[in-house]
Amino acid sequence: MKKIYLLDDNIELLEITELILGKDFIVKSNSSIKDITQQLQEFNPDLIIIDHFIGDSNSEEILKTIHTAIPGFRIPFILFSASHNIEEKAAELGAIGYIEKPSSINHIRSYIKLCLEKSEPTAGITHN
Numbered sequence: 001m002k003k004i005y006l007l008d009d010n011i012e013l014l015e016i017t018e019l020i021l022g023k024d025f026i027v028k029s030n031s032s033i034k035d036i037t038q039q040l041q042e043f044n045p046d047l048i049i050i051d052h053f054i055g056d057s058n059s060e061e062i063l064k065t066i067h068t069a070i071p072g073f074r075i076p077f078i079l080f081s082a083s084h085n086i087e088e089k090a091a092e093l094g095a096i097g098y099i100e101k102p103s104s105i106n107h108i109r110s111y112i113k114l115c116l117e118k119s120e121p122t123a124g125i126t127h128n
Contacts (some may be wrong), residue, residue: 001024001025001026002025002026002046002047002116003025003026003027003028003043003044003045003046003047003050004021004025004026004027004028004045004046004047004049004097004112005027005028005030005039005040005043005045005047005048005049005075006018006021006027006028006029006030006048006049007029007030007031007033007036007048007049007050007051007054007062008031008049008050008051008054009031009051009053009054009055010025010031010051011031013101014029014031015029016105017029017049020105020108020109021108021109022114023067024109024113025112028043028045031045031054031064032054033054033055033057033062033080036062036065037065037066037069037070039089040066040070040073040075041070044075045075046075046076046116046119047075047076047077047078047112047115047116048075048076048077048081049077049078049099049112049120050062050077050078051079051080051081052079052080052081052083052086052089053067053081053083056083059079059081059089059093060092060093061090063077063093076096076115076119077093077095077096078090078093078095078096078097078098078099078111078112078115079093079095079097079098079099080098080099080101081098081100081101082100082101082102086100087097092096096115096118096119096125097111097115099111110112
């Protein structure tokens, strides 16, 4: 079963999304970026779903932190945000996709399945 890591500071949305996705995937979620690199290394997800803004940080800063702390980081990610330029930001950051908030649960589930099918088989954390 594929593993998904959810990162969003909206706790209610995080809980609902985790519950719904938990029917099809192994899901771990977090509402904070604290210990993000350790959690990613331990969980080693197939996909990360990240809100564009987490507290005072944005997805670009969070991804830089992850790439610096985890050499070989290649896990595909989807931006999940209500930000007006989310499509553009996702392309800039190299996301495999984006989901606009709000979106229906059916759309979220089917889009994630599609993205996982398209993601490269070499995704993951490589250890040098």
